[in-house]
Amino acid sequence: MRRSTRVKKYIQTSGEVSDFSKLPLHKKFSIPDLLYVGYGLLIVFLVLVSYVLGAFNLLPNDPQQINMDMLMAPPGTGGHLLGTDFMGRDIQSRLILGIQAYFLPGLLAIFISLSIGIVLGVLAGYRGGYAETVITYFTNLVDSFPRLVLILLVIAAFKPDIYYIMMVMGITGVPAVANAIAGKIRVLAQKNFIEAAIALGLRTRVIILKHILWYNCRALLIIQATLGMGEAILLETSLSYLGFGVQEPTPSWGNMVQSGANYFMQGNFWPSTAPALAILFTILGFNLLGDGLNNMLEGKRSR
Amino acid sequence: MAQPLLKIENLRTYFYAHSKQAFVRSVDGVSLEVGQRETVGVVGESGSGKSITAMSVMGLISGGPGVIGGSIHYASDKVQKNLLEGLENYVQLEEGNGRVLTVKKDESGWQKASEKLMAGMRGKEIAMIFQNPRASLNPYITVGEQITEAVRLHSGISAVKEARERAIHWLERVKIDSPRLRYNSYPSGMSGGMCQRAMIAMALSSEPSLLIADEPTTGLDATIQSKIVDLLQELKNETGISTLLISHDISVITRLSDRVAVLYGGAVVEYGPASQLLDAQAGFKHPYTAALLASVPNQQKIRARANLQAIEGEVPDTINTPPGCRFYARCNQITPEIRDKCAAIHPELKDVAPGHQVRCWRFIN
Ligand SMILES: Nc1ncnc2c1ncn2[C@@H]1O[C@H](COP(=O)(O)OP(=O)(O)O)[C@@H](O)[C@H]1O
Numbered sequence A: 001m002r003r004s005t006r007v008k009k010y011i012q013t014s015g016e017v018s019d020f021s022k023l024p025l026h027k028k029f030s031i032p033d034l035l036y037v038g039y040g041l042l043i044v045f046l047v048l049v050s051y052v053l054g055a056f057n058l059l060p061n062d063p064q065q066i067n068m069d070m071l072m073a074p075p076g077t078g079g080h081l082l083g084t085d086f087m088g089r090d091i092q093s094r095l096i097l098g099i100q101a102y103f104l105p106g107l108l109a110i111f112i113s114l115s116i117g118i119v120l121g122v123l124a125g126y127r128g129g130y131a132e133t134v135i136t137y138f139t140n141l142v143d144s145f146p147r148l149v150l151i152l153l154v155i156a157a158f159k160p161d162i163y164y165i166m167m168v169m170g171i172t173g174v175p176a177v178a179n180a181i182a183g184k185i186r187v188l189a190q191k192n193f194i195e196a197a198i199a200l201g202l203r204t205r206v207i208i209l210k211h212i213l214w215y216n217c218r219a220l221l222i223i224q225a226t227l228g229m230g231e232a233i234l235l236e237t238s239l240s241y242l243g244f245g246v247q248e249p250t251p252s253w254g255n256m257v258q259s260g261a262n263y264f265m266q267g268n269f270w271p272s273t274a275p276a277l278a279i280l281f282t283i284l285g286f287n288l289l290g291d292g293l294n295n296m297l298e299g300k301r302s303r
Numbered sequence B: 001m002a003q004p005l006l007k008i009e010n011l012r013t014y015f016y017a018h019s020k021q022a023f024v025r026s027v028d029g030v031s032l033e034v035g036q037r038e039t040v041g042v043v044g045e046s047g048s049g050k051s052i053t054a055m056s057v058m059g060l061i062s063g064g065p066g067v068i069g070g071s072i073h074y075a076s077d078k079v080q081k082n083l084l085e086g087l088e089n090y091v092q093l094e095e096g097n098g099r100v101l102t103v104k105k106d107e108s109g110w111q112k113a114s115e116k117l118m119a120g121m122r123g124k125e126i127a128m129i130f131q132n133p134r135a136s137l138n139p140y141i142t143v144g145e146q147i148t149e150a151v152r153l154h155s156g157i158s159a160v161k162e163a164r165e166r167a168i169h170w171l172e173r174v175k176i177d178s179p180r181l182r183y184n185s186y187p188s189g190m191s192g193g194m195c196q197r198a199m200i201a202m203a204l205s206s207e208p209s210l211l212i213a214d215e216p217t218t219g220l221d222a223t224i225q226s227k228i229v230d231l232l233q234e235l236k237n238e239t240g241i242s243t244l245l246i247s248h249d250i251s252v253i254t255r256l257s258d259r260v261a262v263l264y265g266g267a268v269v270e271y272g273p274a275s276q277l278l279d280a281q282a283g284f285k286h287p288y289t290a291a292l293l294a295s296v297p298n299q300q301k302i303r304a305r306a307n308l309q310a311i312e313g314e315v316p317d318t319i320n321t322p323p324g325c326r327f328y329a330r331c332n333q334i335t336p337e338i339r340d341k342c343a344a345i346h347p348e349l350k351d352v353a354p355g356h357q358v359r360c361w362r363f364i365n
């Protein structure tokens, strides 16, 4: 009896080697990874829906409608699912509209760090020599500036606009991406992989785009991108506490937490708790998405 | 005699060693030929310039100063050219006192010209396999797909399905069990020997005229090594491919080579038919070759419980080259009559038998 199950198991595992692409999902990947990615995708979906709802003004209530008769109404009162804030505005609508502060600006930040980071990383890692020296100096220079100070400088010089803030965030994110890519390329070069690819007659373009960036760096880039989205939200929140985030009356999760926190001690916990939870679950979603995808891509090669 | 497939003449490849603040002459005047359907073995201790010679032929040297001069004539039925044609013009060299003082090289001009000469050569005409095959493969792509990519690149087969069948055919030819299953394996899921078989399949799938194998068995288990050697032997008989086989392992060289070149300090010190050169009993031997052979264990020595001899002395310094023979300091066959010459003048390669040359004053009258 026992023996037969063992034999069966053996056949199954040897089958796994043969045709990975045809296996059901739960055999291809581990359950936690699938849960992580599932949750992450759910958050991405919610963020997208919220963004569209906000952009077309399809909100349950007017997010700017001040109601002095209903200040800080608890959740559920008078058609306000999540209650109202210190000016009687609908928290649910403001939460949904708050995504506007992160979605496009966050994408801009990610785009800037990834695009410039990839170019510099490839130049430093693949070309080496003079380019590498210059790029190393540049990334060290950017890295040595505290990000917050740089942002405050830009705000002081221009205005506290979320796009300026995110541009600075994008640029300060360049060194991490560039160093990660250059490091990966150096490892591949050391292992002879690049030499072998050139000896095989592959074009430089194919080696860099297909073999290095797509296959060897995509997990790393996904992590950078998902971390970037979470970081954009956190950064705006900390700037809101300093008064330099998105400015009232435009809602952002950061300024909602900040203004709501003033009333937290008086027992009105919901004006700050709702956006705080939104921040928590969203950042968690992006980070788990990155982790899960990374594990799936990395796990593939060990099969 | 027909024109050789590959004829390397006076190849010189130098590097700048930052730690020593000096130029090292990793390859310093190597000349050798690989005939059609011939396997030429290159032996020599570690650091003698074997890999750098191979990489110079492939145009893979990128660090400066790199390839300084010489010629590499290549002549298959499809391509005839000197892979270093006109490249000497990009380099200016200043030497003195046995040292390289300065090298001026127009690196980007050299690279561009070299790329032009190498266009259509790598992978298609000359294929290369390396030591540590797993590291030469992309860890994130199945070996089958990687071979398919090579097939589509060089064999004029663009249809994916057909290319896949060809890749499976090659997996079969390199004797990988159940090739259809293995097609979908990632390099990390295969043994080192299987990775090397896959590399060989990838290299030969384009039906190149020349295969350069740089330490193809080094780092593998002894039994696997022997099987890879058998495979190379078999494929050589089947395809008639010419091979430049690099190894520090005399037994591998013995089993595969028709001719052998012994490299010492970046130059060929002996070059001749494998049967004569590798026979420890035969005469006319460079002292270094004799020492190399004496350091290899074989049946007779084991039976006689004879001690293996290590080669005394240090590997040669290629920064300051003394005026005399490079092996002078380690040589144990210097006779009083030739001692002065050995110390003062670098000997030329000299014919000792038809097709057999030795760089030693003992054979120069
Ligand atoms: N990029 C480099 N920079 C400096 N020295 C190098 C470089 N590559 C190789 N060398 C030197 O060239 C010599 C020959 O190397 P190699 O051809 O790899 O030896 P082997 O015969 O063991 O394959 C070695 O002494 C090595 O230190």
Ligand SMILES: [Mg+2]
Pocket: B050, B051, B052, B215
């Ligand atoms: Mg070597």
